[in-house]
Amino acid sequence: MTEEIIIAGFGGQGVLSMGQILCYSGVMEDKEVSWMPSYGPEMRGGTANCIAIISDEKISSPILTKFDTVIALNQPSLDKFESAVKPGGLLIYEASTIINPPTRTDIEVLPIEASNEAAKMKNIKIMNMIVLGSLLKRKPIIKLESAIKGLEKVLPERYHHLIPLNKEAIEKGMELAEKATVTA
Amino acid sequence: MTEEIIIAGFGGQGVLSMGQILCYSGVMEDKEVSWMPSYGPEMRGGTANCIAIISDEKISSPILTKFDTVIALNQPSLDKFESAVKPGGLLIYEASTIINPPTRTDIEVLPIEASNEAAKMKNIKIMNMIVLGSLLKRKPIIKLESAIKGLEKVLPERYHHLIPLNKEAIEKGMELAEKATVTA
Amino acid sequence: MKKELKLMKGNEALAEAAILAGCDAYFGYPITPQSEVLEYLSNEATKRTGMVVLQAESEVASINMVYGAAGTGKRVMTSSSSPGMSLMQEGISYIACGEVPCLLVNVQRGGPGLGTIQPGQADYFQAVKGGGHGDYKVLTLAPSTVQEMVDFVGLGFDLAFKYRNPVMILTDGALGQMMEKVLLPEQKPRKTEYEPWGSTGKTPDRERNIIYTLSLQADVMEKWNQRLQAKYREIEANEVRSEMIDCEGADYVLVAYGLVARICQKAAHLAAEKGIKVGVFRPVTLYPFPYADLNKLADNVKGFMSVEMNAGQMVEDVRLGVNGKKPVEFHGRQGGIIPSPEEILAKLEEKLVGELV
Amino acid sequence: MKKELKLMKGNEALAEAAILAGCDAYFGYPITPQSEVLEYLSNEATKRTGMVVLQAESEVASINMVYGAAGTGKRVMTSSSSPGMSLMQEGISYIACGEVPCLLVNVQRGGPGLGTIQPGQADYFQAVKGGGHGDYKVLTLAPSTVQEMVDFVGLGFDLAFKYRNPVMILTDGALGQMMEKVLLPEQKPRKTEYEPWGSTGKTPDRERNIIYTLSLQADVMEKWNQRLQAKYREIEANEVRSEMIDCEGADYVLVAYGLVARICQKAAHLAAEKGIKVGVFRPVTLYPFPYADLNKLADNVKGFMSVEMNAGQMVEDVRLGVNGKKPVEFHGRQGGIIPSPEEILAKLEEKLVGELV
Amino acid sequence: MNEKTMTVEDDLHFEQMIAEESVCTKENLVYERPETLTDATMHYCPGCGHGVAHRIIAEVISELDIQKDTVGVAPVGCSVLAYNYLNIDMNGAAHGRAAAVATGIKRVLPDKYVFSYQGDGDLAAIGTGETIHACNRGENFLIIFINNGIYGMTGGQMAPTTLVGMKSTTSPLGRDVATMGNPLKITELVAQLPGTYYVTRTAVNSPVNVRKAKAAIKKSFEYQKLNKGLCFVEIVTNCPSNWKMTPVQSNKWLEENMLPFYPLGDIKKPSN
Amino acid sequence: MNEKTMTVEDDLHFEQMIAEESVCTKENLVYERPETLTDATMHYCPGCGHGVAHRIIAEVISELDIQKDTVGVAPVGCSVLAYNYLNIDMNGAAHGRAAAVATGIKRVLPDKYVFSYQGDGDLAAIGTGETIHACNRGENFLIIFINNGIYGMTGGQMAPTTLVGMKSTTSPLGRDVATMGNPLKITELVAQLPGTYYVTRTAVNSPVNVRKAKAAIKKSFEYQKLNKGLCFVEIVTNCPSNWKMTPVQSNKWLEENMLPFYPLGDIKKPSN
Amino acid sequence: MAKVKGDIIIDIDKCKGCELCAAACPQESLELSRKLNSKGYHYIVKIEDNCTGCTNCAMVCPDGIIKVYRKTEKKKEQIATLTNVTGDITVTVNS
Amino acid sequence: MAKVKGDIIIDIDKCKGCELCAAACPQESLELSRKLNSKGYHYIVKIEDNCTGCTNCAMVCPDGIIKVYRKTEKKKEQIATLTNVTGDITVTVNS
Numbered sequence A, B: 001m002t003e004e005i006i007i008a009g010f011g012g013q014g015v016l017s018m019g020q021i022l023c024y025s026g027v028m029e030d031k032e033v034s035w036m037p038s039y040g041p042e043m044r045g046g047t048a049n050c051i052a053i054i055s056d057e058k059i060s061s062p063i064l065t066k067f068d069t070v071i072a073l074n075q076p077s078l079d080k081f082e083s084a085v086k087p088g089g090l091l092i093y094e095a096s097t098i099i100n101p102p103t104r105t106d107i108e109v110l111p112i113e114a115s116n117e118a119a120k121m122k123n124i125k126i127m128n129m130i131v132l133g134s135l136l137k138r139k140p141i142i143k144l145e146s147a148i149k150g151l152e153k154v155l156p157e158r159y160h161h162l163i164p165l166n167k168e169a170i171e172k173g174m175e176l177a178e179k180a181t182v183t184a
Numbered sequence C, D: 001m002k003k004e005l006k007l008m009k010g011n012e013a014l015a016e017a018a019i020l021a022g023c024d025a026y027f028g029y030p031i032t033p034q035s036e037v038l039e040y041l042s043n044e045a046t047k048r049t050g051m052v053v054l055q056a057e058s059e060v061a062s063i064n065m066v067y068g069a070a071g072t073g074k075r076v077m078t079s080s081s082s083p084g085m086s087l088m089q090e091g092i093s094y095i096a097c098g099e100v101p102c103l104l105v106n107v108q109r110g111g112p113g114l115g116t117i118q119p120g121q122a123d124y125f126q127a128v129k130g131g132g133h134g135d136y137k138v139l140t141l142a143p144s145t146v147q148e149m150v151d152f153v154g155l156g157f158d159l160a161f162k163y164r165n166p167v168m169i170l171t172d173g174a175l176g177q178m179m180e181k182v183l184l185p186e187q188k189p190r191k192t193e194y195e196p197w198g199s200t201g202k203t204p205d206r207e208r209n210i211i212y213t214l215s216l217q218a219d220v221m222e223k224w225n226q227r228l229q230a231k232y233r234e235i236e237a238n239e240v241r242s243e244m245i246d247c248e249g250a251d252y253v254l255v256a257y258g259l260v261a262r263i264c265q266k267a268a269h270l271a272a273e274k275g276i277k278v279g280v281f282r283p284v285t286l287y288p289f290p291y292a293d294l295n296k297l298a299d300n301v302k303g304f305m306s307v308e309m310n311a312g313q314m315v316e317d318v319r320l321g322v323n324g325k326k327p328v329e330f331h332g333r334q335g336g337i338i339p340s341p342e343e344i345l346a347k348l349e350e351k352l353v354g355e356l357v
Numbered sequence E, F: 001m002n003e004k005t006m007t008v009e010d011d012l013h014f015e016q017m018i019a020e021e022s023v024c025t026k027e028n029l030v031y032e033r034p035e036t037l038t039d040a041t042m043h044y045c046p047g048c049g050h051g052v053a054h055r056i057i058a059e060v061i062s063e064l065d066i067q068k069d070t071v072g073v074a075p076v077g078c079s080v081l082a083y084n085y086l087n088i089d090m091n092g093a094a095h096g097r098a099a100a101v102a103t104g105i106k107r108v109l110p111d112k113y114v115f116s117y118q119g120d121g122d123l124a125a126i127g128t129g130e131t132i133h134a135c136n137r138g139e140n141f142l143i144i145f146i147n148n149g150i151y152g153m154t155g156g157q158m159a160p161t162t163l164v165g166m167k168s169t170t171s172p173l174g175r176d177v178a179t180m181g182n183p184l185k186i187t188e189l190v191a192q193l194p195g196t197y198y199v200t201r202t203a204v205n206s207p208v209n210v211r212k213a214k215a216a217i218k219k220s221f222e223y224q225k226l227n228k229g230l231c232f233v234e235i236v237t238n239c240p241s242n243w244k245m246t247p248v249q250s251n252k253w254l255e256e257n258m259l260p261f262y263p264l265g266d267i268k269k270p271s272n
Numbered sequence G, H: 001m002a003k004v005k006g007d008i009i010i011d012i013d014k015c016k017g018c019e020l021c022a023a024a025c026p027q028e029s030l031e032l033s034r035k036l037n038s039k040g041y042h043y044i045v046k047i048e049d050n051c052t053g054c055t056n057c058a059m060v061c062p063d064g065i066i067k068v069y070r071k072t073e074k075k076k077e078q079i080a081t082l083t084n085v086t087g088d089i090t091v092t093v094n095s
């Protein structure tokens, strides 16, 4: 199994840590992982993305242009990376803020209203965890427990009281993914 | 005609300017010239030498290991450069201070007591000009007038009143060269 | 102590590896994309091993602090990125001439000038040919994984002391910023014994130790150079490291170092899918460069393409290795752009496969 | 004004040539064996043409003063010797990237480290491959006579402005210290007109002129690099200069630059006396290097020997040019030692003539 | 002005509304962004003092009408892109070398106004030598020194000017005098040099300080015209991002912590 | 002592003569070249102050018996070969970088005595940044600063410390303040920095000054033992060769021209 | 309510919501809006009509996006007294 | 002639003839010789026997080649008076 994912969005949306959680979780399950951030000036306020690869084999290139899964959390990211989904791949997008939905038909498209849901849960910061949940539902690359353990690694100690909330968010995401209308 | 000369001695003996005068004189006579000093730490108080080449043709290497003429003004220089005289070449040395004379027999050897003579002329500084005179007597590479003109170029303006004395020294050198016992 | 498996950023892993290698001192100056090395060490090192960590006033100062500290025989290092590395060139020439062992890390970014902070490989010439003046060589290691960012720290110090020569880890911003699993080595103790040559205070039992680089006499300096050159020949004989991936039976070979070698592997997989047999040759030591291995390889393949994040630097060494036996092509990206596997394959097809059929 | 014939030291002749070329400013720092350039200019320049002559606090400051002053579009230069040149590497990378035309002079001495003050040629790599970071090229001229020390100043400024690129005169201490006859050119006027790109104060009729070297975007920086590379291709197409002496019909060719090329000529004469037909190939531009000419020459000769005052630098470019067609040998002296004609001939006989008969 | 006064929330059509009524008429305009600022949005973090510093420089250049005679030097630091915002000819110096670059420019263009704009890392760490020597030579240009006590651009490392005890990514426990030394008051140092003519410390954390800073810059350009030698204007600023504060907090912190150590006012007053 | 007293002119056999009579006996020996000086003849020009400076450093090291705990840093300048004369472990720094090299050494060998020995070009021109920052960090070593107002080694170019009007090969008409700036009193500058503990200016042009210079060096090593921070001892010296004077003239010129501008004495006295 | 003397115009799309202007306003006229501009920042709005046109806000705005207006009110001088007016009259003041 | 109290030994082969010692000698005891040493320098010689062993010369000698000796003379104290001696006698002072 090799899963090649890109996660893209605004700087504050937690795209980098989403990728990190995936990778930490992969490590828990003894998989090979690679996390490659876009770094540079765009990080200051602008957009950010990271490539996460989780695989049973040794990973060659950590830099890719085609992905099994693309997660787009804002419009510019969707516009930029829609074409990067491999045929038959998965595209998840944040449907409460993205107005122009994707148009490809050769892939699986999963709209998740994660922001709205996060607002309902009274913590906009957990939006990314909702999306993560949706991903894991659709592609159980790693187990939920591993994801929680991964989260523990990424979250600074002082935020560990928020882990239950995050877990809830992941579960909510899974729920949403189940209900969502997947176009393919 | 190509004359390849090395002049070597202590720092203060005027070896560098001797070479320069030769070259300036060469320029006056429309010859090709090249003057290459040894530079570096040895200049501070220690020994110095320069290679002067005067030629009717374009000069290739300004660095040589064999010379038509070697002028040695102190013992270390003589010891170092005696072997650098081309067979049949000329070796002039300052005979008032050098105790161990050269031993080669395949060359022309011209001992000149230039220091003693300079002392007699009450200006030790003109020792080098006496030697120059000897050289020019033996090898009229350039004309006396050219040498005087060359001297004018090398001597700073404020010492130009010394030119007659220098001329005298050159002439004295020529005289000595005539009288000297040349071994060959 | 058991070895520990961690997920780490390249820069931080390298810094951690320095602590674990018993490094005695780090001197550096912030510059993106490698400031995490200094930052990580500022947080961790002194409290754990007593290692000295000092933010210098400039890269010029850093490298000269390294010269001083490493001249005592301690394990000392610095790191920087391209423009900062340029400022160190005089110091590196001194360090190499003075035969002071130390570890230098260049996390390359896109140049020239201030350039970009994205990854680059355009300091290859500077590292392996000598950006500083005079004839000297820096043993240069090019990691391609975060694990190697760790491993080459220990290896680097060992080689540095073995040859009394500076060793450079030549990496790039992407490797510095990316995260991978790493197995960390055990904590090595800090150095307690003095090196016999170190400048630490003259004791009655030995002559004074001087670290210096000057000779007033050209002939003495030439002998010095000859001694250095003899050492370099020894390094060239013993320390060449390279990796060949699927070169056996390959028609074409991609030559790349560092991260790009891994992208080339992916490109080779893509090629295989198309039925083109492509191998990857990865020089691990950039100096000494694996000329001989390439030359041998040239007998069995149709051509080479060097892939670099620059405008064509290592390709010259590839050509020197191949020595006219087979065509050597080049594909490069500059200014911080990382080539993609697809693009590499396309260029290979265009420049070699297309040409040679 | 008529041209003047003088007997001059290389360094002083170069300085005089700068004044006559209408140079607007010189910034430099003393270092043997080139301090005469700064000293001569301090004595002569300002009073004659109003040229600015400033002794900077360091070579780092010098090169950045050059960057500033030359960025206004004026004719600006600096000079130094090996260690000082190393300190300028960051600045040179900026200057090349910012496309600031200027003249750099390196009067090389024996290295590495503090080395010796005697002549050397071991900064070849630094000059032509890029001692600084990133992909950039400095058009490099290698004079072999005092006359060329003069001529290349004017030529250097012309090329610098033609390509908006730094030009380096790469010479050595022996050429700097020796005296030869020179024909001095006429006095050129100082610049009075502004260059359209110079940073001199934004007038209403144009957009502001900025000299800079940064891009936050890697793709923009890559385009910038591509523009630079295109310019370098143009330089490589137009500006290759070399000299062949008795290469017609030669069995062996000595390749050397600068002063050493003249020593090789003498060696070739000595060889001729022995009945060995030896030519001399002298690259005049070291970048762009005359690869093609060498490659063509390789068809007609038995072998090459590169002779350098270093441990083997230009020989790599010779090999790249010859590309395996014929053997390329090397003979070098280091640390300030100048090879002699006899020694060169002996080495040629040992390494090539003996081998190939 | 009545209830209809335009607020920025009701976007659109405000031009007309202004025309219709209100004090927002051309003749009532008392402050406007200077022309010497370009339209580009500055990349600075919200509330960063660099923006104010740029603006007042632009105001001075506009007011003195010296755009065509001014060449600026941008440093490497957060203000590396200053040339994108100031509508004047500029050079982007290498890190720390702005004073050398400015020296080069001024020496060949002695009749132009030249200034460098430098952060504290740039000017007082890597650029110490160039700074001291340009000041000592009495180069006839203006150095504007932005002291925010931190390396902003590279993400908050300790600067030479970082206060004792102040945390940064490279002084995680706070600046420790024993190993890192005291904060360097380079402004007081250069004031000692006979080559400097006017040396002053200002800030841009309050309207009155902004006005004083601007006045100092203006005076400096006037002195430059008179060939008086080097003028040095320090501007104490904030770095909300790396100080990890809101802009408003950061200005308060600046007032309470930076200014007691870096007191405002003239350090070297021109003799005449 | 009688007429037979050996003078150096009657070479030979003097050992015996001494043995026979005279005050030249072991117990009467009151001054002798210190052991910490090697036998090598120094390459300095006749009468050069570097020699005296070396000698008193060696005397202090011998007297404190710290040879085995001392590491020195030689600069690039005439004293580049200091390591040939001082019989101690040394490093030869790159031009201007001695303070950085010394910092490196002292940081990894905090219990050793470390000092740098630097000329005025080395310390106050190219090395300004390293000097200021080592002083500012309060590095716990000694800087010995040899101020001869000129670049000796490279043949007499202007130094930062060259006096106004003083001729050099790069200020052929004398140092001109307008274009070259004033002589830089870097010693006074570093005294301003809290990191320096003891800053003093001495000379070696007369026996009494030599003794004071030596005392300053000795004190500095003692302070270093107590971890007091940076000590900075300037020694104003001559450069007969490049000043183009005899040694005796040069010391007189030093007294009459250098010392009025560079007054001797403590600039920063230790508080305790 | 005090007489309105000043006003400001903010280029809200360039506002980064740093609130320095608000902190500097002696009249406390300014506040962050709850809306975001196209750059994603909450921008500043005037919430009171008491602006005096003192320019403080503009002085401290790092992004230089505040225009300030101030009415230079003519000083009122009594030039006549009108009493006991019972019907409509028109009074014209010359100049 | 004053009582001799001091003396010096100069390593003349290392002397560079700078004359700084001579200039520093309060007794004016030193002068350049007319001869050259093996390095080619006129070296310093003591021309007077009035050396006090004050070490001044050694202090300023850049080449560190002067050894200085000084006799610490015991203070003379009168311990007896001997008068009217006409023949040979031996007086021994104890200690």
Ligand SMILES: Cc1ncc(C[n+]2csc(CCOP(=O)(O)OP(=O)(O)O)c2C)c(N)n1
Binding pocket: C029, C030, C031, C032, C059, C083, C084, C087, C114, E076, E077, E078, E079, E095, E118, E119, E120, E121, E122, E123, E146, E148, E150, E151, E152, E153, E154, E159
């Ligand atoms: C030679 C070199 N070293 C380091 C850097 C990295 N660098 C960029 S800006 C900077 C410091 C910025 O701090 P400061 O000068 O205080 O400016 P600020 O960003 O705080 O305004 C550094 C170290 C560089 N670009 N070049």
Ligand SMILES: Cc1ncc(C[n+]2csc(CCOP(=O)(O)OP(=O)(O)O)c2C)c(N)n1
Binding pocket: D029, D030, D031, D032, D059, D083, D084, D087, D114, F076, F077, F078, F079, F095, F118, F119, F120, F121, F122, F123, F146, F148, F150, F151, F152, F153, F154, F159
């Ligand atoms: C980088 C570099 N620049 C320049 C030089 C040349 N250089 C050698 S010593 C020196 C200055 C010497 O003057 P100073 O420091 O005053 O020492 P002094 O000889 O007067 O004792 C210079 C410029 C060098 N060796 N390295």
Ligand code: SF4
Binding pocket: E043, E044, E045, E047, E048, E049, E050, E078, E148, E152, E153, E238, E239, E240, E241, E242
């Ligand atoms: S990092 Fe600091 S100095 Fe830089 S723009 Fe942001 S607030 Fe300003």
Ligand code: SF4
Binding pocket: F043, F044, F045, F047, F048, F049, F050, F078, F148, F152, F153, F238, F239, F240, F241, F242
């Ligand atoms: S040049 Fe000057 S400083 Fe150097 S040794 Fe000679 S006298 Fe001393």
Ligand code: SF4
Binding pocket: G006, G007, G008, G024, G025, G026, G027, G028, G029, G030, G050, G051, G052, G053, G054, G055, G056, G057, G058, G068
């Ligand atoms: S001009 Fe003055 S009163 Fe009006 S909003 Fe701005 S700060 Fe407030």
Ligand code: SF4
Binding pocket: E047, G010, G014, G015, G016, G017, G018, G019, G020, G021, G022, G043, G044, G060, G061, G062, G063, G064, G065, G066
């Ligand atoms: S100061 Fe400027 S940028 Fe900041 S909130 Fe006010 S208007 Fe917006």
Ligand code: SF4
Binding pocket: H006, H007, H008, H024, H025, H026, H027, H028, H029, H030, H050, H051, H052, H053, H054, H055, H056, H057, H058, H068
């Ligand atoms: S010891 Fe004193 S008195 Fe004796 S020679 Fe020396 S200076 Fe003169």
Ligand code: SF4
Binding pocket: F047, H010, H014, H015, H016, H017, H018, H019, H020, H021, H022, H043, H044, H060, H061, H062, H063, H064, H065, H066
């Ligand atoms: S001071 Fe020393 S070197 Fe100089 S003359 Fe006297 S003994 Fe000789």
Ligand SMILES: [Mg+2]
Binding pocket: E077, E119, E120, E121, E146, E147, E148, E149, E150, E151, E152, E159
């Ligand atoms: Mg800052």
Ligand SMILES: [Mg+2]
Binding pocket: F077, F119, F120, F121, F146, F147, F148, F149, F150, F151, F152, F159
């Ligand atoms: Mg000096």
